[in-house]
Every structure is written in structure tokens, then in C-alpha cells.
Amino acid sequence: MPEPAAAAASAVPAGTPSPRTGPLRGRMAQANRNDTAILDAARKVFVADPSAPISAVAKEAGVGISALYRRYTGKEELLQTLCANGLATYIEIAQASLEVDDPWRGFADFLAGVVDADVHSLTVNLAGSFTPTPELHARATEATRLAGQLLDRAAAAGAVRADFDVNDIAMLLEQLTAVRLEDPERTRTLRRRYLALHLEALRPDTARATLPGPPPSPAELGARWIPKNAA
Template identity: 40%
Template sequence: MSRSGRRAPRQAEAERNDRALLQAAREVLAADGAHASVGAIAARAGVGIGTLYRRYRTKEELFQRLAELALDSWNEAAERGLAAEDPWQGLTDFITACVEFGQGSLAPIAGTIEITEEMRVKNERSDELLAALVDRAHRAGVLRPEVTPVDISLLIEQLGRSPLLDQLRGQGRDDLIEAARAARRRVVAIALDGLRPCHARPLPGDPPDSRLFTERWERPADR
């Protein structure tokens, strides 16, 4: 067998392990927060800690990679939403995709990791895309006029975290997982209906400030 032939199976295994580690890290983060241990992540992924450290030198590096992938997923979903012919469908498809990806599961690491330049650039792009989605929906008259991009971001974060799913996974209740996912889809649909402009009662309070996101991701030493 050629050297490249020997390398291909190893590379495929490394990629499978990486996918398993990233998925496990998201799930453990959702359950344990920023205190999630590398041991728990490796165990959830079904690999040894050595495998984790061969791919990621530190826990912070693993979490940075998670953040980059979350931003990639967000931006891809936003671009698909902007490409949709119907502004309402484009916006709601974007929100649904972000919720299903589990964007809210990364909230616990805010302020605990260094923001890389790649994360910063991707985040700026995500802000631009979301603003465009919201502006297009407003101009089409399909979104409540008082709803802001920050409102949408907060909604995604809240809906993207599912205590029910996390608990059932922790209990090993695979028989109830699909029912829990179906229940969450109903809750998301109910929440999305609240974004429509037909509601007579205005939203309470002033629109949330973007600092709720930007300053939360600053580490204490950087303030």
C-alpha cells in the first residue's frame, strides 16, 4: 500500500474524531457551562484525552474553534435567508437554522476566551448579514417595526438552548429525544409568530443595546 493510501484512513478517522469532539463540546457546554472539562468532552465523544489534545492544544483553542464554526453556520444561514425570495421565509428559515445548530449553547464561554482575529472578522460579517435580513423584512412589512437585530440575536440564543434536550441526553433517554425536538419546533413556531407585525400591543421597554453581546465577550483582563 502506498504512503498516501495508509494516510487516507488515518485522516478520515481524525476527521471523524474531530466532528465527534466538536459535537460533544457543544453538548457538554450546554449542560455544564464554561466549567465543562476536557475529560467530560472526550468521554462524550468516545475518544481519549490524548486524542483531544493532539487536535487542540488547550481547552480555549477548542472553544475558539467552536465559536468560529458557530459564526460560519450563522453566516451561511443568513446568506441563504437573504437569497430566499420571500423576506419572511428568509428571516424565519435563518432563525430556525441557527436554533437547530444550537447557537445559544456557546453563551457560557462568553468572556472566558480570547477573541481571535478570525472570530472578529466573521462576527462583523454576521452583524452585517443579520442587519440586512431585518431591514429587508421591515421594508417588506412582514416584521414588527420595533424588532431589532439584537432582539433576533437574543431570541436565537434563548431558543437555541434546550434544557429538556440536555436533560434527556444526560439521562440517556434516546427514546424521548425526537419527541423533545418536535416539541421545541412547536415552541420555535410560537415564538416566530410573535415577530409578525399584526400584534397590537407594543414590545415592553427600550430596544436592547448591542453592548449586551459585545461587552459580554470581553474578558475581565481586557476591560
Template identity: 55%
Template sequence: MPGRKRQAARNDGVILDAAREVFLADPKAPVSAVAERAGVGISALYRRYPGKEDLLRTLCLEGLRRYNTEAETALLVADGDDGAGTGWTAFVRFLQNVIEADVHSLTTQLAGTFTPTDELAAEAVRAGQLVTELLEKARESGLLRAGVVVADVGLIQECCAAIRHPDPERTRQLRRRYLALLIDGLTVGGGSLPGPPPKDGEFAWRWQRR
């Protein structure tokens, strides 16, 4: 890219990284805090994002796209010819990669703070479809515990995303630890799960503008 476009792209990446850090700490923070963290002028930020909602939507859209990319990659693994258990391996790898990418922390933190767009809704629908496919692949492997539904997957990921420590490396260690415990709970051999499973759309209320 020409120098000016390259600089603009770099600034955009810096702004989004800063916004992620700022809004994870405080979803009510002003955009001026993002500009300060990014080390750019407020006018440079507003040229890219006319308002705070535009910035929040972009962050969530990027997170959803990353989530869907991880799911698509896992499905390619599940469709491979590596033998029995591939569907389960792909499902576990998907969970691990999504937790490492930390896409759920920001999504759940920002839910209800802006009005979703049709583009966001389409990505969310796509996410549900991909996880449904992954769950079926895991079930076909014979290693998935009975009674696990698609909505369980999202809540498991949220449980791990809720683990936060001042030291980022310690956060990663603890998330890996508890994800391993949760994966064991997803594995065949356990008893009947208590209570009814979460329904599709049961937590959609969180996206209603507060």
C-alpha cells in the first residue's frame, strides 16, 4: 500500500486494539479514552468511527468473524480423513482456539450497549449454524456426552471468558485449566445433565439496547 494508506491501516489497528482494552475494562468509557490509549488525536478516531456505537459494532463484528473463522477451520479438520475421533478433536480444538482468541469477553461485555446491525445479526446466525455442524461432528465421533446442545457451547465459552486476572499470562493459564475441566464434563461417560438445556435465543434479551 502507498505510505499514507499504510499509515491509516496501522492507525485503525491501533485504535481497535486500544478500544478493546478500554471497553473491556469499562464499557461506559468515552471514546476520548480510546484515543488517549491509542496515542492518536480524537479527530483521527472520529474520521474512522463517527460515533462510539460505530466503534463498538466494529469490535463485535470483528470478534464474530474471528469466531466463525475458527469454526470453519475446525470443520475442515472434522471433514478430514484422519480416522475415528476427528470430529471430537476438531470440536475441542475449536473451543481451545476461541478461548485463546478471547472473542467472548468483549462480546458479552458490550451486549446491550449498542444497536446491532443486520450484518452483525447475519454473522451471529452463521455462528450458530457452524457450531451446530461442529457439535454434530463431535456427536458422530461417539465422544460427546448426551444432552449437550448448541447453546451450551456459548455458555461454556462465556464461563472461561469470565476468568480474568491482572496478569494476562495468568489469565490464559487459568482459562486453559478450567476449559480442560469443562471439556471433561462434555465427554461421554457422565450421568444425566440436571435441568433443561438452554433454548436457542434464550439469551437474546442481552442484545436489547439498555
């Protein structure tokens, strides 16, 4: 049995344009443009000020507040979406890096890719400002698994110092996130400069001493995501 839309289309004489096709496609395209503008604006607004109202996002995006609320129920969902997208980017970069044959090059490319994508600006600025969803927990678990796989592969090849832990990766990336100037290209260049210093320190042949203290625990990393207004 055909879908209702297909059945309706079969009743239209050949060569007759559908009156719905053009306008619907136009509305969908506009909705997609609005959604992209809203997410770009939300990232800019909330990374700068996590306490900003959702109306500031609508203003930055150049859309009406009603258009924003048609797509998102409120600030909570918008923040959840931003972080879900950030984790998706992290996972994509990690998966691509695992395709690199050389373990050290793959690990270094992974760190550089995440730094360039500025994923950890979301963590540094938004952690604790909303309630993570089960989907976010699942994506975070997958992100950690892939990062661990990249590190283990590099360590097994003797390319990374033995006392560097997978939980150290988050702290390293957050340190690089702190480098931020008004000029995006200059920011990227400086972050790459300091990433290069970190990478040199991670090589076993340049390590001069055992790292002091243990790496952050999963509980310490996870505690930041507990909403600040939680009991």
C-alpha cells in the first residue's frame, strides 16, 4: 500500500506541478537556516555569558523569539543541543584520527582537531549550567572510549609517556581553551603553538620526571556537570 502522499501524487496529471513542492521546500530551507543561525548565535552568546537570557540568542541570530521557541522549548534544550553537537564533533574527529596508520600522528591529529574545533569552550563555560540528558551521557562515554583508544594505541607504540592518563586529555584541552583573543586566526595559531609544547612534553624521550599526583578521576571530571542549583 503506498504512502498517502504518494497516492495523492499519482492522481495528479503528468506535467502538472505540485502547488506544495516549492513553498514547502522554501519553508524547510528557511527553517534550516534559522536553526543554524540560532545554534551559532547560542554558542557565541552562552560561551561569552552562560547566564544570558534566551532573548539574547534570538537577537544575535536575527530571528524572532517565536521562531526560536518553535525549534527549542527553552534555554535548557538549547544548551543540551550545543553540547550534544560538540560531543558529536569530538567523536567524529576521534574516529577519523583512528583511521591514521601512525599511532602518534593519529593521537596528535586528534588533539589538534579538537583544539581547532574549540569543543572544550562548551565544557569550560557551560558545565553545571543545565541538566545533562541520557543522550549526552552516552555520547560522553563514547567520546572517552575513543580518546582512550587513541591514547592506548599511541602508548602501546611507545609514542606517549606512560604516566599520561586518558582523563588528563580533558584537562590538557581545557588549558588550551583558555587561549582566546579577539582575532580567531591569532587564537588558533597560539593554541597550536602551546599544543606543540604539550605534545613535546608527552613524548617519552623528552619526559624528564614523573608527573606529580594522580590524574583527575571520573568523579572529579563529572562533578562539574552537576547543575549548580541542584540540591
